[in-house]
Amino acid sequence: MVLDSATLHSSVEDPVLDRMNFLNEITSTYPDAVSFAPGRPYDGFFEVEEVHTHLRRYAAYLGSRGAGPAEVRSGFYQYGPAAGQIRELIAYSLRQEEGFEAAPESIVVTVGAQEAMFLTLRTLFATPEDVLLLVTPCYVGIIGAARLLDIPVVAVPERDGRLVVADLDAAVRAQRAAGRRPRAVYVVPDHANPTGSTLDLPTRTALLELAERQGLLVLEDSPYRLSGPGPRHPMLKALDRSRSVIQLGTYSKTLFPGARVGYVVADQEVRDRSGRIRLLADDLAKVKSMVTVNTSSLSQAAAAGALLAADGRLSTLNARAAEHYRRSMAETLAQLDRRLPERRRRELGVDWNRPDGGFFLTLRTGFRTGTAALERSARDFGVIWTPMEFFHPHGGGERDIRLSISYLTPAEVTEGVGRLARFVEASGGGSPNGTEHHDRKHDDRKHDGREHQDREHHDRTPHIDTHSDKTHVTGTESDAP
Numbered sequence: 264m265v266l267d268s269a270t271l272h273s274s275v276e277d278p279v280l281d282r283m284n285f286l287n288e289i290t291s292t293y294p295d296a297v298s299f300a301p302g303r304p305y306d307g308f309f310e311v312e313e314v315h316t317h318l319r320r321y322a323a324y325l326g327s328r329g330a331g332p333a334e335v336r337s338g339f340y341q342y343g344p345a346a347g348q349i350r351e352l353i354a355y356s357l358r359q360e361e362g363f364e365a366a367p368e369s370i371v372v373t374v375g376a377q378e379a380m381f382l383t384l385r386t387l388f389a390t391p392e393d394v395l396l397l398v399t400p401c402y403v404g405i406i407g408a409a410r411l412l413d414i415p416v417v418a419v420p421e422r423d424g425r426l427v428v429a430d431l432d433a434a435v436r437a438q439r440a441a442g443r444r445p446r447a448v449y450v451v452p453d454h455a456n457p458t459g460s461t462l463d464l465p466t467r468t469a470l471l472e473l474a475e476r477q478g479l480l481v482l483e484d485s486p487y488r489l490s491g492p493g494p495r496h497p498m499l500k501a502l503d504r505s506r507s508v509i510q511l512g513t514y515s516k517t518l519f520p521g522a523r524v525g526y527v528v529a530d531q532e533v534r535d536r537s538g539r540i541r542l543l544a545d546d547l548a549k550v551k552s553m554v555t556v557n558t559s560s561l562s563q564a565a566a567a568g569a570l571l572a573a574d575g576r577l578s579t580l581n582a583r584a585a586e587h588y589r590r591s592m593a594e595t596l597a598q599l600d601r602r603l604p605e606r607r608r609r610e611l612g613v614d615w616n617r618p619d620g621g622f623f624l625t626l627r628t629g630f631r632t633g634t635a636a637l638e639r640s641a642r643d644f645g646v647i648w649t650p651m652e653f654f655h656p657h658g659g660g661e662r663d664i665r666l667s668i669s670y671l672t673p674a675e676v677t678e679g680v681g682r683l684a685r686f687v688e689a690s691g692g693g694s695p696n697g698t699e700h701h702d703r704k705h706d707d708r709k710h711d712g713r714e715h716q717d718r719e720h721h722d723r724t725p726h727i728d729t730h731s732d733k734t735h736v737t738g739t740e741s742d743a744p
Contacts, residue, residue: 274410279403282653285634289641297679298647299666302456302622304516305587307672317568318561324571343560345552346544347372349567353512353526356575363501365510369530371547372558376484376513376525380408382547382554383482383509383527387446388414394438396448398426400654402456402484405449418657419448424460424616424625426450428469435477447480447509452499454487454621457654457665461618464496471499474507480531484511489581490669491620492589506531509543514566516622517581524558524566589620591668594676596624602684611691615666622669625651626683628662629691636690644689646682 268276286300318339325335338348347353350367357365373379388395395409399418409416419434421427435445450470452462462470474481483499500510513525529543551557573579596617603613612629630636632650641647649667651660671679 272411277410279407279410282403282634286647286649289638289647293641293645293647296641296645296647297671297675297682299668299671299679299683300647300649301670302667303670304520305584305591305669307587308583309519313569314565317565317572320568320571321564324567339560339564341560343557343563344548345557346370346548347526347558347563348560349563349570350526352567352570352575356570356577357528359575360577361498361501363498365500365528366530369528369542369544371527371529371544371551372563373525373527373551374555374558375515375520375523376486376511377404377408378551378555379511379513379525379527380405380482380484381412382550383511383529384408384412384414385550386543386546387480388412390444391415392443393446394443396431396434396438396445396479397656398431398448398450399656400457400651400660401449401656402451403654405482405484406656415443416656417445418655418659420659421458421460424458426462426466426470428466428473431470432473432477435473435479445477445479447482448474449482449484450499451484451487453485453495454491454618454623456487457623457649457651458625459616459618459621459623461621462496467496467499467502471502471505471507475505479507481508482511483508486513486516487621487623489517489578490585490588490622491618492585493619500528514569514577517577517584518566518569522559522562522565524562585620588622588669590673591671591676592618592620592624594673595666595668595680598677598680599626599684602680603687611687613687613691622667624666624668626664626666626687628664628687630662632660632662632664640683640686644682644686646679646686648683 274280290296290298290300322335322339325338330338346368347370349372350370353370353372354365354367357363371379371382373382384395387393391413394415394417395405396417396419397405399420406416417434417438419426419431422430431448438445450462452467454461470481473479481499481503485498488495488498498510500508509531510528511525512528514522515525518524527544527547529547531543532540533543533546534540569580570577578585596615599615603611608614613627615626616624618624626648633652634650637648637650649665651663651665652658654660654665666683668676
């Protein structure tokens with residue numbers, strides 16, 4: 264049997280779902296290139312034996328709470344409750360690490376934050392008039408989940424690398440005036456993917472005040488929160504007094520991504536038709552039971568053992584890794600300053616932000632940084648990065664680059680920034696019509712179908728303008744992890 268692609272869900276041919284494959288292809292095609300693309304944790308500190316230790320520790324914990332050998336065995340080998348079996352430990356960890364109380368029954372354990380997003384969107388968005396607001400540029404996982412669920416997204420672009428709450432307020436009002444319902448806004452408040460930006464305390468406070476005033480839910484996703492040094496601003500959920508925040512959590516960037524353990528804190532109350540009250544978490548668990556049934560019991564046990572080892576304090580577990588990220592970021596910034604000093608930056612029209620932690624930073628250039636430029640960078644200069652346009656749902660970022668520093672050694676950072684600087688010099692050092700024209704010609708060809716697909720998608724996907732009730736036609740975007 265041969266299936267007609269037109270009979271499949273349109274998302275499977277969306278360029279959003281294809282760009283990750285493109286990055287993987289570039290990496291495999293140029294294995295000697297230094298890659299600033301993967302947003303994965305540094306694995307130099309991982310030890311296989313630690314996983315066994317975590318499992319034994321959790322088994323001992325269950326025994327100390329009265330579980331017999333058969334119950335412990337079942338807790339490792341059998342299916343578990345859809346909502347998860349380590350909710351009490353997650354709640355304890357949040358209290359220890361973040362200083363706020365989350366009732367265990369308000370928590371659902373998920374297969375990473377990605378499933379947390381999917382469950383939350385599926386539960387909250389009920390009609391075609393419900394729209395999801397995105398502070399952009401943003402992580403593609405939320406856009407991909409919305410695309411799979413046919414949820415329209417509305418971009419609220421950052422200004423000068425930061426969220427302006429007044430712009431979000433204007434977007435909410437514009438959508439309501441157009442007859443649509445802004446249901447939730449997705450934000451990454453700490454060391455955001457892809458920009459590396461962090462919301463300051465006044466912005467966090469203003470965002471929560473707006474959410475309460477407008478009846479807007481806030482989807483807080485902060486996987487990089489513990490990847491930087493020094494004091495942190497309170498989590499949005501810790502500041503939440505009106506139950507406006509749904510926290511999407513993950514242990515992929517703090518424990519290890521192989522476990523694929525995340526969670527949702529959804530303490531909002533839901534009133535049914537008869538007037539009875541339940542928690543939103545109950546509904547998320549019902550949806551999960553039809554998607555993944557339950558999160559792996561073994562993965563939960565490994566994560567629980569790690570939490571027990573540090574009395575719930577993830578920052579203790581993550582201290583060595585956080586120091587690595589701090590040093591890697593500092594070295595990357597120092598090498599950029601050395602290779603591209605200020606006078607030369609001005610001549611080239613190049614600049615970058617300076618995050619104080621996290622995995623990512625943004626390099627702004629004076630030339631087109633699409634897939635053609637990326638392939639040329641990998642082929643001719645031996646360095647890979649992520650085009651920032653991948654992180655914009657409705658266009659933008661065409662001259663910007665995301666650099667991820669998390670996975671590289673100091674020697675790789677030094678070598679990689681040197682190669683990157685040579686690429687930037689070669690791309691931005693000539694006349695405006697030089698490299699720009701070359702990249703446009705390359706982009707206009709059918710680049711394995713991707714650029715052609717992008718243009719086709721631009722022709723058929725509605726962009727809901729955040730500042731008017733007109734409908735524009737543009738495309739969607741994609742992301743690397």
